[in-house]
Amino acid sequence: MAATSNKPRVATVSLAGCFGCHMSLLDIDERLLDLAELIEFDRSPINDYKSFDGRRCAVGLIEGGCANEENVRVLRDFRTHCDVLVSVGACAINGGIPALRNMVSVEECIDEAYRSGLTVVNPDGILPDDPELPRLLDRVRPCHEVVKIDYHLPGCPPSADTIWNALTALLSGAPPELPYPLIKYD
């Protein structure tokens, strides 16, 4: 990637998500080259940078909601470093599939996953307890319940065209063109 420092910087992250939204971002295909002309990626799974280096980012794209304390910390870090934050996709906006666990207690959830589930083989009943593992939140939260989110891009995932249109509009300051076929889901 060309090291031009005056291009707007864009950071992306997948919190409690499935990386589907990131796959959708990659789905812009050859427009990735246009994107590379337009922006510089800051921390993102795309370049595998793991942290901010202190420079301001114009845009942060957030996939996934917050299921654990690490998600919260990363999201807050994004809020601190990015001018504009966009919740991308159902999990960031609503909690999505991970938030299904909000219907039961965390205890029951862990028990089902690691002890009493039909397909679980765990004779000693050991629960994952590595200190590196972040602690779970009592319930999964959409991003806007944790920090201020400026825009929401719905979809599961939002299509490549949706992401492209929204992102380029955001960078150029023009209102996004999101015709109905791009944002209907039935």
Added chain:
Amino acid sequence: MTAALASAIGEICDGVGRDPTRLLDVARAVQERFRCVSTAATDHIAKELGVPRGDVDGLVSFYAFLSREPKGRVVIRLSDDIIDRLHGFDRVRDAFGRALGIEPGQTTPDGAITLETTSCIGMCDQAPAALVNEVVVTDLSTDRAREIVGDLRDHMEPARLVRTFGDGNNAHDLVRAMVNNNIRAEGPFVLSELQRGEAVSKAIGVSPAEVIRAVKTARLRGRGGAGFPTGMKWEYARNAEPPDGSRRKFVICNADEGEPGTFKDRVILTERADRVLAGMTIAGYAIGAEEGILYLRDEYAYLQRYLEHLIDERRGDGLLGPRILGTDFGFDVRIQMGAGAYICGEETALINSCEGKRGDPRNRPPFPAQSGYLGCPTIVNNPETLCCVTKIIETGPATFCAHGSPASSGTKLLSVSGDCHAPGVYELPFGLTLRALLDRAGAADAAAVQVGGPSGTMVAPDHFDRRIEFDDLATGGAIMVFGPDRDILEIVRGFMDFFVHESCGYCTPCRVGNVILRDRIARIIDDRGEPSDLDELETLSQTIRATSRCGLGQTSPNPVLSTLESFRSAYEQRVEADPDGFRRSFDLASSVCLTVSPDARPSSGGREPSP
């Protein structure tokens, strides 16, 4: 037990002629006898009445006074609304809880006494109040709560809790209630003395069309709150054709006075029920109906025997029955008891309830005047409206119009409660200013007044010159006064609690949206709100209003919208933006689940790996 249950249910169903539209009556009777409508009872009822099991189950789960699990032999229902809360509801609730050794929602281990809270029981002028089975106890205190529990433990007879009777017919042998009327202003119409039979005989002396014309000339509008022109409603029903093969039309009196802070129908039914029954008869004559239903809310069950007695008396006097005053016109009334559901005050929900269904509102059109009870043309009127009709017939429309303001003729009964010296019922001409009313009620220092119950408008002092009339502050009659020490947001939270509880759940924006509104208000009260919350409250309120099917959802955001407008500073003082853009309402430390990993995992766990 099962055999006893089966035969009892058989008898109860026989009692209503095995008519599936009387399902609510059957369920109430079973509840009363067995203290619950159990799964087994549900099966029996479904079989006896030939209705799907789901209908019975749905009904039982809908009404607050029906339950699947057994209740105690005595059920104490504490009225929980904002006025009760102002007058020490919390302390009284705790006193009952301590004396009984249980929390609200529980039954004592011996199965004797259940403690519950319920929405406004129509006693705001003598709050805090409670129902003990159907006996009303008023002006409660912590001492009185302990006393009541002691007495009940002693004799288990709620009727014996009443030591002194209230004024007027509250002391009647068939009522025997400690409730007071608290009539503070007796106007010339609704609460005026009457001569039994005068209005009905005058009405049937002229043609039905002339009766409707008189009601129209008097410009009478519905007193329940919506203000629909009564004469027009009657004319629609008169001209409507009953479904094929039927000649039936119906008059329903909506005495499901559930709007918190309203209690004027209680007083009308206690003191002027004769007017209500006369009004129903006249309405029947006008639209060509022979059957009337008085829908009485369960909270007023203590008036049921008295009202039935009045109906009997009127039959004896030839004012109800097959040949009224010797003419060919016949009309009779039955009482339909509700079972604790605010939404049943909405006319289409009320009609469903009369048909023995869940009180879910219906889609309109068709309007009840075209297709209402059992699909027949039906008018639903407020008791006060019917009282006005009798007076219009007695004295003529001109006398009626001489009172009130041009667009709002006649008088209005106002239920005044809260921070004032003289809570009670005032019959005053339409068009009076709020200030004039507050002066009369001894509430000169009022800081806020809620007009029209939770779904109405919160009025600030600089608007006390607004008038109580249909064109300005339209109201079903609830006036709640709040003094300078009251927290506006707490009041709003109280109102939202109410709507959350009473939403029937059919429309998602109402079922879910009201919960979000309430929680957002709570967040602001907890000093965790942000300025953006105010915009979100407003947007969400508009959504709920625009996308709910019935009046409940369409008006439930009013407490929020009206206070955002007239008491905005109460909100603005308590919201603050976070400089980092973090949500003030989210606290990481208290949101982390510790029970799953009780080990002392370092709080830095889940750090970002180094780049």
